Amino acid sequence: MRTALTDLTGVRHPIVQTGMGWVSGPRLVTATARAGALGILASATMSPDQLRSAVREVRSRTDAPFGVNLRADAGDARERVRIIVEEGVRVASFALAPSKELIAELKDAGVVVVPSVGARRHAEKVAAWGADAVIVQGGEGGGHTGNVATTVLLPQVVDAVDIPVIAAGGFHDGRGLVAALAYGAGGVAMGTRFLLTSDSTVPDTVKARYLAATVKDITLTTAVDGLPHRMLRTEMVAELEGAGRLRSLYHALRRASGFRRLSGLSRLGMVRDGRALRHGKELTWSQVLLAANTPMLLKASMVDGRTDLGIMASGQVAALIEDLPSVAELVARVMAEAERTLTVLGAESSRAANSSPSGD
The missing domain is CATH 3.20.20.70 (Aldolase class I)
Known part of the structure; x- marks a missing residue:
């Protein structure tokens, strides 16, 4: 074609x-x-x-x-x-x-x-x-x-x-x-x-969660980094949506440090990326720090298979997929x-x- x-x-x-x-x-x-x-x-x-x-x-x-x-x-x-x-x-x-x-x-x-x-x-x-x-x-x-x-x-x-x-x-x-x-x-x-x-x-246990998802199991949330993010509704998503700001920031800083080591970025580089992320968007610095969460939360599921500790980005179409x-x-x-x-x-x-x- x-x-x-x-x-x-x-x-x-x-x-x-x-x-x-x-x-x-x-x-x-x-x-x-x-x-x-x-x-x-x-x-x-x-x-x-x-x-x-x-x-x-x-x-x-x-x-x-x-x-x-x-x-x-x-x-x-x-x-x-x-x-x-x-x-x-x-x-x-x-x-x-x-x-x-x-x-x-x-x-x-x-x-x-x-x-x-x-x-x-x-x-x-x-x-x-x-x-x-x-x-x-x-x-x-x-x-x-x-x-x-x-x-x-x-x-x-x-x-x-x-x-x-x-x-x-x-x-x-x-x-x-x-x-x-x-x-x-x-x-x-x-x-x-x-x-x-x-x-x-992606680990088979994670794929199984996707295959079992219905339309109601796929949500749009701003709890991860302050921006609309579509993903499977999991225990972690519920925890993030219910967490207070200080608790969220504490975990965000820990995961951001982990991502810095994995990606090879310097602290200065992460600050530059944070400034770029804020540019043109109404994000607080707290939200920028939360955004550093995302790569590590995704890694927890997509690499480590920890659906209890990570997030699973997903299109609504997951509800229509039944095989691998x-x-x-x-x-x-x-x-x-x-x-x-x-x-x-x-x-x-x-x-x-x-x-x-x-x-x-």
Whole structure:
């Protein structure tokens, strides 16, 4: 299936596996690339050296295109951009809008730039700055998300920009892919669906919690870091929502220290990142400190399997997922279902046309 996304990135199928911290590592990205979709390495939870090593690991396993996701506001963003360029990575995606200068630097090196956005005005801004495409995530999506549904946000952005738009938030099958294409998107991006595959390194006990979730078990909370964050409702989420400020800050500082050691960031670097996080947002310094909680709370679940101590970011679509296929099986299934859906729609359109009264 050829679309603006496949033409831009060189992949066979218009499907993107998003960059999820502690989840989108070399194993998952390699499996996605081999399956013909666009795998994205999540670099925010890696040190620069770990990122370079992860890129080389994927490259050693496949010659298919893949990408790297990074935070544009991170203090070492330019160092990570240099790694992307030096290692010949095809796509750079961003959780936050990159600067005009950062976009230009990547494009000059032949890297495809794909920021993620949650509002039309943000898409218009990065498009004007030279972004090659945008991932548009509606409020159904997991992790940090907005409050506008994909079915409203997606057509807004498609109508506002002249670059390929990739739809995210609420997608898990071929029917969703066809719906996104009908809105004018060039493909779909999926996180939770790729997390719930046999190629994902997330512990089986954690995957079981996702598979058992109903729509009512997936919540949107600001208790973790002061920003809207969609995740499974767990004991930890309930504890965070009921915790007082001093208790929350105490635990946040401990986990922030742990993340500093894992990521290789200096204390000064974390302060710079905190300032960048506050920029343009009405966050107190207390909320910034709580934001440092997030990587370690995610690691507790996604790596250590401690669902009692961690959080589990999740799109609402988790309530519709019931199995753990391999990535190759998943991508093949999505594409086959999309083709069947298009065939059925074409047949129904033909029948409707043939049954119209003469002269209509």
